[in-house]
Amino acid sequence: MSLLNSIDRDHVLTAMETWDAAGGANYMLVRGGVSTHVLLHRGREYDAAAIAGIAHGLATGRTLTPADIPGGSAGASKALTRLGFQIRDDSPPTERVPGTRARTPRTPSSARAASTRATSTPRSSRVAASDKPVTLCPRCFIALPATGVCDTCD
Known part of the structure; x- marks a missing residue:
């Protein structure tokens, strides 16, 4: 039995309200919107x-x-899909979860031009400051300030 069998649709809707009230949109901005499984509800992304x-x-x-969830983001997606929520799967094609939809790919001509540039001119791989891992509050999943104490929970 999966850990997520205990949740129902009302729990998820309340979780989204809690997320919005706590400024959860900032979490997606801090992470750069890199979540591979995005819950879509009423024009918002979670x-x-x-x-x-x-x-x-x-x-x-x-x-x-997210690390405690069996199957990670894919396991969460399956549970949320089972409850009738719409999930967008942004993971690479080999890792897609059945029943989720992928983001519409960009124009093939621009993708070809980008791959041609990448092969003709080698670039150094640098990590931007915004790509560095962010410490998150284990309770509300919002980025912790430099003090390490969550402003929302503590």
């Missing part, structure tokens, strides 16, 4: 694993981090 973890906390009293 990190599927984070919402599933919060919903589990509402159902059982124990909030799960």
